[in-house]
Amino acid sequence: MPVRGYVVVNETYCKGCELCVEACPQHVLGLDATHITAKGYHPATLIADGCTGCGICGVMCPEAAITIYREKSGVERITS
Amino acid sequence: MTTMQTENETLVYARPESLTNVSTHYCPGCTHGIAHRLIAEVIDEMGIRERMIGVASVGCSVFAYNYFNFDFVQAPHGRAPAMATGVKRVLPDKMVITYQGDGDMASIGMAEIVHAATRGENITVFFINNTNYGMTGGQMAPTTLPGQKTTSSIHGRDVETQGYPIRAAELLSQLDGSSYVVRRSLNDPKNVRLAKKAIRVALEVQARGLGFSMIEFLSICPTNWGMTPEASKKWLEEKMIPYYPLGDYKVHPAVAQIKI
């Protein structure tokens, strides 16, 4: 089973530059076209399953807006 | 927003403590933000936040002191290395950095950076090369490539009348006083990781009293280049890296022994 992870994008910082979108090896990040931040940007968000928590989006994010989690192996993620 | 972590998951990445919780004024995609973030991450990792004194410059990074969560002073245009010299000479145990753009360091402040380097000042200089004056709206900088169009070279930089770009890393590496001078790029994850490693080395150089360190970061300026961040990255790869080759231009033997 592949490693699973997820990201949380802080909308205070995200400016929708898409550097994370382009860098994501799983192609699971995109801009949320249905939503506009206080600064007027479409923020980045997970748009599909398959995030592995690899951290590459965080490497490219100029705003340090992304918090990245990776699930410990063999544990099902509890969604709330 | 607070970061949550349960026992079932590992925190892979979170905003470093050495950044303030302030949204930057940088344009979307501007790699000043990546440089800021990397510097803050390394400072966190080294546990030296309380020892840091930053020197901000004039240009887009004029407000750097708003974003770094440690002590800062603000220099006049180009004079950050002189100001950093003043700070470091009276507080030699503190970690002193300057953060300068290409207009600031390679044009108006050329004398100050050259002499800080040749004195072997025990400071660390972070130099952002994005080939133009960003803050004033994209004029020709000392780093503007031959033929590159800017608002003050609208037909492209003509080297016959406007001269050639300055390769700052190569230039400073020629001075006996410099200990660690490298060029990195912020265009892709691999290069960003290499840039972060270089920041660590540079700050270790200072922490160990080994003298002057400088990192040139090739950066994108999507707004003034008139491109998307994605297209800007490609332009950097295709135009900037051939003119400004990445690499280590000066690694003093004592620096080469640093193991991280």
Add this chain to the structure above:
Amino acid sequence: MAREFMKGNEAIAEAAVRAGVAAYFGYPITPQTELLEYMSHRMPELGRAFVQAESELATINMVYGAACTGQRVMSSSSSPGVSLMMEGVSYIAGTEIPVVLVDVMRGGPGLGNIAPAQGDYNQIVHGGGHGDYHNIVLAPSNVQEAVDFTVLAFDLAEKYRSVTVVLLDGMLGQMMEPCELPPMKPMKTEFEDWAVNGAKGRERRFLTSINLDPAAQEVTNFRLLNRWQQVEANEIRYKKYFMEDARFAVVAYGSSGRISLSAVRAARAEGIPVGLIRPITVSPFPTAAIREASKDLQGMLVVEMSSGQMLEDVLAATRHNVPTEFFGRIGGMVPYPDEVLEEIRGLVKGPLTTEGHPRERWLKRMAERI
């Protein structure tokens, strides 16, 4: 304390050392270079910071950085070098940090020469750098005062978070005289709550002169101005000689004040009831004192080694109500006491007038002489 026979520049350097200066930055320029040379061995000997910078531009910014840490910091230079420092002086004023500068003036404009002059009065007293700010400016007229005012300059700079300039000329810088040096002060160990020295166990601090919001800049400028009013209220210094029964007065500062004192003494020997008012703080200027003294006077003579820069401040003080004449030697020329004596005699002889401008009459007299 024993008196020592010292050159002005070196006496200032040692006075600064004893006042607890932690860092000196400078660049060689005649006629202040001995100050830099003295510091180059004295500061390292005491474990304090010394850097011979690549330019005065770098110098003032090294001073700026070091002063941001709260330490006592200084530089020295001469006219052209001080011009190069002006950007930094404005930043330092805008950042509200204490700095001591010594300006050993020489002949100008331009490269000019290395002879004594007072042609930078306006630059130092009335601005120099951009923006709304004031320097405290102390003008010694002998080596002992140069020593005393250097020590005072550090105290005033710190008290008012201000740039304080010790303004002298090449004659005083190069002159050797006996002087008494102050005892060695302990170095500063406690620092103000604005000092940038590492955010250990406290909130981060930053020092800057930027205020993008004009309203915030206005607040800053009012704060600077309010502080300046305190300086004006507390720190005006001047010296009066033979003024008790004087009907005439010479106003002169620094070297020209000293030369004028010789002339005043000679005039007194001739029975002329003349005195001398010598501003010590040329900024803030002793306006009220001069106005008050002028009320009892029939005439005044302003003597400077410039074309009448302080003259305008004297005329403003007396509101042109007192007949005033001017005498200056310029471009590096130093007036002889006899020349000033002759001017005093001329003043007394009259005609005394408040018409026209003293500078125009002086130019006419000089045209006949030169």
